Amino acid sequence: MDFEALVKHISTIQSTLQAQAAHAVNLALTARNWLMGCYIVEFEQNGEDRAAYGEQLLKKLEQRLNVKGLNERRFREFRRLYLVYPQLKEPIAQYILAGSEIRHTLSAEFTDPIRHTVSAELQSVNNQPSE
DSSP states (O other), X not given: OOHHHHHHHHHHHHHHHHHHHHHHHHHHHHHHHHHHHHHHHHHHHHOTTXXXXXXXXXXXXXXXXXXXXXXXXXXXXXXXXXXXXXXGHHHHHHHHHHOHHHHHHHHHHTTOTTOOSHHHHHHHHHTSOOO
16 A cells, blocks of 8 residues: 555545544434423423423523533424424434433333323334344
């Protein structure tokens, strides 16, 4: 292998794997945002103390979580993502099933009794054996 071939191989590896990493990050963030929106909507629709929170829910979430980048405006966007794209349920369920760490973390969450809509359906998908 000469120097030009080495440069070409390294350049190809860099661009290919960087694109794969960016794609993986985009998938993970989309799943995270949609799932957060799902939980927020379900809490608003079925939460026992939803009346007590009212319009303050998203602000209280921001204050309680205290995570950089997770603020009231972002929670509003997550809720909108979930409401506008309900069809993402199946791809996100498959994405969760494909990731062993997130699958184990979320599997218990999807059995929470407050889940009556999308999460309950995700639970049934989650309980199916993976191929």
